């Protein structure tokens with residue numbers, strides 16, 4: 213039977229970027245169950261994570277009191293791998309800390325940050341302090357976090373997980389069409405006749421989104437799945453292109469060659485809406501006889517592993533369908549050529565005019581539930597809120613005025629990005645960090661290096677809900693609220709702003725992240741007076757959080773027309789929403805792009821090798837990613853009973869032929885080794901994996917995939933190549 217809830221609270225799922233609306237059924241201060249609600253992104257549907265992944269908030273591991281590192285307990289990254297089965301020995305980690313009052317912990321946190329700032333008062337990129345905010349918090353928390361780092365430390369050294377997620381996509385989109393967000397919502401696949409899905413596995417990572425794609429196929433749309441792995445949606449695909457890992461540009465430029473050489477372009481669109489087409493055309497068509505590259509499908513087939521006729525067929529179908537939509541994931545973005553990959557996708561849409569109408573456009577599938585909103589709010593080292601470049605003098609002046617800073621307080625140079633900050637910490641330039649709800653000790657590439665860098669910090673303050681692998685290396689740990697314990701706005705992959713509502717009280721002395729940020733700001737000498745509630749409450753327009761939102765609105769034209777009161781009434785509105793009577797704009801770029809000229813910029817790209825190729829010593833390509841049941845670094849889902857029971861142990865997926873060739877057994881343990889580290893995992897057979905490829909999820913601390921990955925960066929997007937490195941695998 214189903215128990216009748218004491219109360220029901222409407223909110224939004226805390227996991228992926230689809231942004232499903234849900235209702236918590238609550239007994240006392242415990243969530244009993246979760247039900248889907250009729251939101252614009254989900255229409256009542258939820259996946260297994262949304263439906264069952266809520267009990268982590270009641271887990272006994274929750275942080276309930278501030279912690280301070282004991283004077284006699286040196287930071288020790290080795291503790292993270294010394295427990296039974298390689299899992300962190302939490303008792304040993306916990307013993308390194310003593311409990312503190314909030315007053316003491318906040319004072320120590322602020323004093324340490326000020327001490328480092330004042331001892332090395334450089335501004336900008338050279339500052340000694342940096343911050344990682346979170347895409348799992350609210351928009352208001354992200355906004356306050358970047359404001360704190362920028363205001364208190366005069367640096368833009370502030371970033372978040374978008375750097376490891378879609379930074380390259382955003383770089384290409386900003387360059388090409390002047391906006392890093394999607395052009396059409398995910399559910400617009402309902403209007404597409406052709407769907408090109410590349411480098412993404414939505415059946416696992418955006419499951420409700422995948423259900424809309426399946427519906428579109430049932431209705432008659434042609435789905436092309438392009439991915440180095442043959443994943444679940446292949447069963448629904450018209451064509452499946454299982455291309456070689458890292459060969460995206462070869463495949464996409466060959467498609468461009470077909471479209472350009474066969475006259476399948478939309479010439480009127482190109483003339484009216486794009487610039488630099490001639491350069492792209494010359495690059496793609498000139499060929500070796502004119503000193504160019506040979507991009508014919510026949511020349512690219514041996515590189516990408518897709519036969520020329522299939523490339524031609526798919527390119528023609530994309531160009532000639534009445535409406536074609538491109539969706540992509542981190543298989544495209546997480547490469548040293550991630551920006552180039554996205555540039556090719558933009559070019560495909562532009563030369564065929566497949567944008568600006570229902571069922572068309574470009575949709576980079578956002579990973580975390582608020583990575584779009586955190587980016588909008590300015591949690592990026594290159595831009596202030598609403599993507600105003602830090603070099604833009606009037607944007608800086610406006611922020612300085614609104615934030616009560618003296619003229620010139622905001623630096624003109626972009627700050628360091630995630631991996632650059634970790635490198636700077638390792639080298640001793642960054643000496644103090646504030647980390648809110650991120651876990652770089654697990655999520656950053658080359659995790660051994662990242663953990664050592666964090667351990668070298670003179671002062672590390674972490675606010676989180678668990679004693680994560682990153683918090684284990686902190687000087688001060690501040691217990692924060694989980695998603696259902698606070699109220700705030702969140703923006704999904706479709707640019708839709710929704711409201712997350714507080715459903716239950718936080719355990720013990722855990723406090724709302726926004727309250728913690730305001731308290732730190734005041735102790736760092738900033739005149740903040742929002743009056744944010746410590747308990748995460750505040751759905752009213754005149755609440756502390758309501759006041760933060762209204763300040764954001766004053767700085768961000770994209771939400772200028774979306775008041776807190778209007779959001780409370782409407783429940784979901786898609787930005788840009790520039791005035792009170794603007795209904796919101798799910799489809800953008802109908803008549804112009806967001807570039808200064810209003811035209812899209814076409815950027816030709818060439819082939820670029822991955823940073824590390826397989827060789828005799830490390831003969832397999834490792835691709836990392838997620839699985840359906842576990843989320844990100846596993847700190848939440850591995851503490852959710854149902855999800856952990858479904859996927860309890862780390863795995864590496866290999867083709868059955870590879871398993872046999874290496875003398876392994878499905879279900880048995882194996883050792884996987886790269887030049888940077890090793891992990892012990894169970895072998896899983898998967899016929900969708902190519903014989904020279906291995907796939908590993910990165911959610912397991914006892915077998916952290918990022919101990920193996922490489923920290924090589926895309927030179928533009930500064931994203932790490934966690935989708936490609938060389939490994940070897942042997943029986944345990």
Ligand code: SF4
Pocket residue numbers: 225226227228229230231232254257258259260261262263417418419420421
């Ligand atoms: Fe949550 Fe994403 Fe699943 Fe929806 S699809 S329930 S947002 S994890």
